Amino acid sequence: MPPAFLFDLDGTLYTDEGPVPGAVEAIEELRRRGTPVRFVTNTTRTNRRALISRLASYGFRIGHEELFTPAVAAVALCRERGVGVVAPFVARELLEDLNGLELAGGVVGASGPRAPEAVLLADLGDAWTPALLNEAFRHVLNGALFVVLQKGRYWMGATGLELDAGAFAAAIEYATGKQALECGKPCPAFYQSVLAGLELTPPAGEVGRVVMVGDDLWNDVEGARKAGLEGWLVRTGKFREDVLASSGLTPDRVLGSVSEVI
Ligand SMILES: [Mg+2]
Incomplete structure (x- = not known):
């Protein structure tokens, strides 16, 4: 065993x-x-709390500390690197798992006075727009640390296979020539x-x-x-x-x- x-x-x-x-x-x-x-x-489309309640609704008894997600790893990585301000390109539901980081740009909108020190990219699904991709691209090109929560190729959505975060990260890596730091599996x-x-x-x-x-x-x-x-x-x-x-x-x-x- x-x-x-x-x-x-x-x-x-x-x-x-x-x-x-x-x-x-x-x-x-x-x-x-x-x-x-x-x-x-x-999974980067939803937060740890929602995942645990979804699991509970199916009958799985899973504790908070037993569940490991890329968002938790990304926050730890940013702390290690001394990054305080990040531009999140992640589902809005995931923002609550980025506690301790100052959010500016990306899906939260206009940046404050400080430029993002890192871009956090995850699976946005239908919320991806060319404007958001271009914003992430420009931050990385201007020197922001490029952090990808996970580099999945695709996943099984409700209507068939869908592109995952890795495919979008690859577009920015290709355009900037910079390799993203990866957090999850x-x-x-x-x-x-x-x-x-x-x-x-x-x-x-x-x-x-x-x-x-x-x-x-x-x-x-x-x-x-x-x-x-x-x-x-x-x-x-x-x-x-x-x-x-x-x-x-x-x-x-x-x-x-x-x-x-x-
Ligand atoms: Mg799976």
């Missing part, structure tokens, strides 16, 4: 149709066995921050590796493997057989759904 499990949320524990069948029971069973569980999402530092909180005390002898379970081949499976974890892929959410076949990637395990972890 692995010493701990990390779970992706969207596409793994739930989809737009509700909780994945058997997911609530699987998490409960792991808790009953005393196996630590953590939840690691790249698949960054090894993000995974390490989750593991650090687990305080695993391995017993003597052979020790299994912590497992990350998710529906994203790159962020969940490959990202976790690069951070020293096992990466297990689920055939729910954005999973596509042809993408797995052509990816050249080999998950440690492929499950029909998260219900099979127990």
Whole structure:
């Protein structure tokens, strides 16, 4: 049995149709066995509080401190770098998770007297406009630190696959020639921050590796493997057989759904 499990949320524990069948029971069973569980999402369209209440409405009992998001990591990164004023290009619902940072420009509108020291970019969905993209581009070109909450390629929306934040970040990177700093999955530092909180005390002898379970081949499976974890892929959410076949990637395990972890 692995010493701990990390779970992706969207596409793994739930989809737009509700909780994945058997997911609530699987998490409960792991808790009953005393196996630590953590939840690691790249969702940037909503805040931590709303995510926890959505999970609760599906029957998942998840504590605030068990849920790791890119916004939380971005705030920590800005503090480390001494950045105080940021231009947020993030969903308005996410602004409450940027506590401690002064917001100017981006989705909050006109800048104050101080130019933004950093651009924070996440998935804006239909709220993206050419004007907003150009504003972010100009700040970065003028020297603002470029921080991308996550660089997902695409995700499964209500009407089909949709471009994620990584695709928009790539446009600004291409135009400015500057590489964005990344906060969420698949960054090894993000995974390490989750593991650090687990305080695993391995017993003597052979020790299994912590497992990350998710529906994203790159962020969940490959990202976790690069951070020293096992990466297990689920055939729910954005999973596509042809993408797995052509990816050249080999998950440690492929499950029909998260219900099979127990
Ligand atoms: Mg997912």
